[in-house]
Amino acid sequence: MKQSEARERIEKLRTEINDHNHRYYVLNQPEISDFEYDLLINELETLEKKFPGLITEDSPTRRIGSDVTKEFVQYEHKYPMLSLGNTYSEEEIREFDNRVRKAVNSEVEYVCELKFDGASISITYHNGLIQRAVTRGDGIKGDDVTPNIKTIRDIPVRIDKNIVPEEFVVRGEIILTRSVFDRLNEERAADGVQLFANPRNAAAGTLKLLDPKIVASRSLDCFFYFILGEDLPFDNHFDNMKLAFEWGFKVPDSIRLCRNIVEVMEFINHWDTARRNLPYDIDGVVIKVNSLTFQSELGYTAKSPRWAIAFKFKAERVSTRLLSVAFQVGRTGNITPVANLEPVLLAGTTVKRASLHNEDQINLLDLHINDTVFIEKGGEIIPKIVGVDLTNRANGSSKVNFISYCPECGTLLIKNEGEANHYCPNYLHCPPQIKGRIEHFVSRKAMDIDGLGEETVDLLFSKGLISNIADLYELKKENLVPLERLGEKSAANIIKSVNDSLNAPYHTVLFALGIRHVGETVAKTLAKKFRTIDELIAADAEQLTAVNEIGPKIAGSIIAYFEDEENKEIIRRLKSRGIRFSEGTTGSALSDKLNGRIIVISGVFNKHTRDEYKEIIEKNGGKNSSSISANTSFILAGENMGPAKKERALDLEVDIMNEEEFLKLIGEES
Numbered sequence: 001m002k003q004s005e006a007r008e009r010i011e012k013l014r015t016e017i018n019d020h021n022h023r024y025y026v027l028n029q030p031e032i033s034d035f036e037y038d039l040l041i042n043e044l045e046t047l048e049k050k051f052p053g054l055i056t057e058d059s060p061t062r063r064i065g066s067d068v069t070k071e072f073v074q075y076e077h078k079y080p081m082l083s084l085g086n087t088y089s090e091e092e093i094r095e096f097d098n099r100v101r102k103a104v105n106s107e108v109e110y111v112c113e114l115k116f117d118g119a120s121i122s123i124t125y126h127n128g129l130i131q132r133a134v135t136r137g138d139g140i141k142g143d144d145v146t147p148n149i150k151t152i153r154d155i156p157v158r159i160d161k162n163i164v165p166e167e168f169v170v171r172g173e174i175i176l177t178r179s180v181f182d183r184l185n186e187e188r189a190a191d192g193v194q195l196f197a198n199p200r201n202a203a204a205g206t207l208k209l210l211d212p213k214i215v216a217s218r219s220l221d222c223f224f225y226f227i228l229g230e231d232l233p234f235d236n237h238f239d240n241m242k243l244a245f246e247w248g249f250k251v252p253d254s255i256r257l258c259r260n261i262v263e264v265m266e267f268i269n270h271w272d273t274a275r276r277n278l279p280y281d282i283d284g285v286v287i288k289v290n291s292l293t294f295q296s297e298l299g300y301t302a303k304s305p306r307w308a309i310a311f312k313f314k315a316e317r318v319s320t321r322l323l324s325v326a327f328q329v330g331r332t333g334n335i336t337p338v339a340n341l342e343p344v345l346l347a348g349t350t351v352k353r354a355s356l357h358n359e360d361q362i363n364l365l366d367l368h369i370n371d372t373v374f375i376e377k378g379g380e381i382i383p384k385i386v387g388v389d390l391t392n393r394a395n396g397s398s399k400v401n402f403i404s405y406c407p408e409c410g411t412l413l414i415k416n417e418g419e420a421n422h423y424c425p426n427y428l429h430c431p432p433q434i435k436g437r438i439e440h441f442v443s444r445k446a447m448d449i450d451g452l453g454e455e456t457v458d459l460l461f462s463k464g465l466i467s468n469i470a471d472l473y474e475l476k477k478e479n480l481v482p483l484e485r486l487g488e489k490s491a492a493n494i495i496k497s498v499n500d501s502l503n504a505p506y507h508t509v510l511f512a513l514g515i516r517h518v519g520e521t522v523a524k525t526l527a528k529k530f531r532t533i534d535e536l537i538a539a540d541a542e543q544l545t546a547v548n549e550i551g552p553k554i555a556g557s558i559i560a561y562f563e564d565e566e567n568k569e570i571i572r573r574l575k576s577r578g579i580r581f582s583e584g585t586t587g588s589a590l591s592d593k594l595n596g597r598i599i600v601i602s603g604v605f606n607k608h609t610r611d612e613y614k615e616i617i618e619k620n621g622g623k624n625s626s627s628i629s630a631n632t633s634f635i636l637a638g639e640n641m642g643p644a645k646k647e648r649a650l651d652l653e654v655d656i657m658n659e660e661e662f663l664k665l666i667g668e669e670s
């Protein structure tokens with residue numbers, strides 16, 4: 001490869017890897033498996049080795065991805081949080097052992113541990129008390145998430161100060177067991193909230209919640225694997241970990257002391273299979289030199305210790321036969337192809353289906369019915385087809401073609417220029433789209449109607465009891481009770497909850513209608529400018545776009561919605577049932593104490609959530625803004641106000657008010 005070609009490829013790889021880092025560490029929404037990520041990093045490392053002139057300090061091979069987010073205060077780690085060199089090959093583990101023994105000129109004991117797949121945390125203890133818990137961040141500094149960490153039962157908040165060093169740091173991995181993860185995603189599905197891709201993302205996302213009460217409800221676990229300090233009790237890792245266990249830290253008993261590399265290999269091979277019986281995910285095994293003296297002799301590279309290495313398990317791959325491809329219609333009309341497979345065992349579960357994403361993916365794989373396909377489960381819940389065994393293709397087998405018409409309602413599908421997905425434009429009468437709108441309407445952030453999850457909506461729809469949102473208000477208990485799976489109690493609950501929803505404020509109703517592009521914020525803006533639904537219906541494009549935040553796209557969608565005869569009829573029926581269609585009849589201002597004040601919220605609060613404070617500000621006549629400017633009246637600051645915000649507030653001499661002072665100001669007893 002020429003230098004110029006290498007430069008181009010290196011740049012492309014760096015952009016791609018940085019993008020994946022952002023998705024993984026910040027958004028907690030990875031797009032590729034760890035294995036695929038490691039392939040990219042490997043390719044980049046190899047190229048940088050070959051062309052050292054092209055190495056830059058900011059290359060992702062020299063930097064650790066960062067999870068830092070702006071809502072938290074950042075703290076510098078006393079000991080940097082490095083990553084681990086990793087490999088998928090036993091050969092490289094042997095090479096690691098050779099290097100280590102040569103460097104210290106002695107036989108070496110290793111400690112083998114499981115590599116937990118979660119989010120890492122570093123906790124400093126002072127006189128036996130938690131002083132601070134910080135995420136890995138970029139390895140140098142991370143986010144202070146102490147209030148969240150204190151909610152985790154596995155983590156001792158206080159240890160007898162007479163038995164521990166005055167100051168020490170423990171590190172571990174915050175994880176969710178698969179069963180807690182499944183329960184969490186079930187709840188999210190019922191609430192119509194985007195699902196977490198895997199337990200790791202769920203754990204990392206939970207750590208960064210601003211409300212410790214929600215963190216507490218998520219049943220996080222923490223496994224400890226590292227202790228650091230100036231005066232640790234033992235000169236070896238294994239005994240220190242055993243002692244940490246006695247102090248109350250959850251050090252899993254899978255930890256093993258191995259006398260040599262043969263025993264290390266036994267450990268790896270054992271867990272490659274046994275991991276399937278664990279209640280949580282691991283993605284490999286970590287091998288550490290036991291002696292702390294040897295550890296410091298071996299030292300560190302810029303990114304990782306030379307005294308440890310991770311052996312990663314390959315995402316399991318099996319082959320099976322493609323039976324057929326089904327096309328599913330989502331809530332918004334999106335069409336997703338799904339492969340039906342001959343059932344096969346993969347990573348402990350029987351797989352019958354795999355996602356195929358879109359037409360491009362099908363063409364890329366050149367998929368034929370009856371093909372032998374390779375499927376893999378990376379970190380994601382849904383396995384995917386990663387290739388086709390072409391040597392096994394039957395003569396004359398037919399190529400998988402994408403469909404042209406909606407499988408649910410027969411409408412001609414549309415694919416917009418530059419987009420990967422097909423969608424069904426029959427917004428009003430395509431059943432999954434109708435059900436999707438009803439599910440959105442009843443979801444927690446919208447009308448918050450209890451007892452109507454996806455399955456119940458499906459049931460009521462199939463029985464002809466509901467075919468739009470207005471029908472919900474005509475449900476009668478006696479229609480519900482005889483339905484299978486419902487019964488007296490659930491039926492009564494649904495009816496009560498539908499009734500309670502009549503109290504939802506006007507802006508919530510606007511959001512719940514599911515008008516395209518009208519999210520929560522736009523709905524609030526609309527409700528403020530157009531005080532009744534009739535004013536909104538009467539507004540033309542010019543009046544709509546005159547409102548801040550409303551552009552032609554949103555305006556067009558609002559107008560189209562209210563022009564539709566069926567929607568008009570639905571609104572008329574909802575109105576006659578008593579749904580709030582004007583500002584002021586409910587959610588009316590509590591006071592005008594904050595009239596004309598622009599308030600920025602920062603930090604974590606005790607009495608209300610941030611969302612509640614936003615509402616309180618608005619209900620008392622104030623306006624919430626996300627950035628500090630000379631116009632800001634004051635900042636409502638909880639614990640852990642972001643340092644950048646603090647600095648800007650001082651610069652602009654904007655007042656900072658704490659939670660208690662604020663509640664006093666608006667007259668709420670604290």
Ligand code: IVH
Binds near residue numbers: 084120226305308
């Ligand atoms: S030791 C300097 N041990 O893997 C070495 N890390 O890729 C510090 N991890 O950031 C790490 N299980 O989040 C160590 N038994 C274990 C681990 C483990 C999971 C994670 C940890 C670390 C990452 C490194």
